[in-house]
Amino acid sequence: MDERWRGGQAPFFILNSLYMIDKNIVTRIVEEWLEDKDYFLVDVTVNPDDKIVVEIDHAEGVWIDDCVELSRYIESKLNREEEDYELEVGSAGIGQPFKVLKQYQIHIGKDVEVLAKDGKKYTGVLADANEENFTITIEVKVKPEGAKRPKLVEQNLTFTYEEIKYTKYLISFK
Numbered sequence: 001m002d003e004r005w006r007g008g009q010a011p012f013f014i015l016n017s018l019y020m021i022d023k024n025i026v027t028r029i030v031e032e033w034l035e036d037k038d039y040f041l042v043d044v045t046v047n048p049d050d051k052i053v054v055e056i057d058h059a060e061g062v063w064i065d066d067c068v069e070l071s072r073y074i075e076s077k078l079n080r081e082e083e084d085y086e087l088e089v090g091s092a093g094i095g096q097p098f099k100v101l102k103q104y105q106i107h108i109g110k111d112v113e114v115l116a117k118d119g120k121k122y123t124g125v126l127a128d129a130n131e132e133n134f135t136i137t138i139e140v141k142v143k144p145e146g147a148k149r150p151k152l153v154e155q156n157l158t159f160t161y162e163e164i165k166y167t168k169y170l171i172s173f174k
């Protein structure tokens with residue numbers, strides 16, 4: 001037997017893996033519930049203190065009844081006798097940074113804010129999004145040659161996901 005195991009002491013990473021709820025198991029449970037539904041998974045986090053946070057989204061918003069149903073489904077699949085946990089199920093949150101491609105896709109045609117890694121912030125309309133990159137249409141002032149005043153011209157900017165710190169839906173009260 002390994003010397004570390006004598007005296008009942010196990011290395012932290014082994015203790016952690018023995019007692020912490022597995023994120024992959026929770027993700028699999030959520031994906032089972034999502035089958036045949038228009039909802040999609042945004043994120044699953046499991047904190048070291050076994051707080052499980054599940055974020056889902058839908059093109060038309062998230063209904064509280066569905067969050068309750070998903071929460072009960074997860075609880076039915078996890079054994080409280082073996083694992084003590086806190087469970088939070090909710091929407092991804094309006095105005096929060098996008099985490100998955102599907103969030104970009106359901107916001108095409110809507111106003112977004114992009115913060116690039118170089119620190120520049122852009123506001124525009126999300127024009128397109130795919131696995132490699134996304135495009136926003138911004139308005140820039142351009143003074144045509146011979147004109148007295150600048151005019152607004154639309155310009156497309158394309159970003160890879162690695163070039164940005166975040167993209168989020170821009171809430172407008174117009």
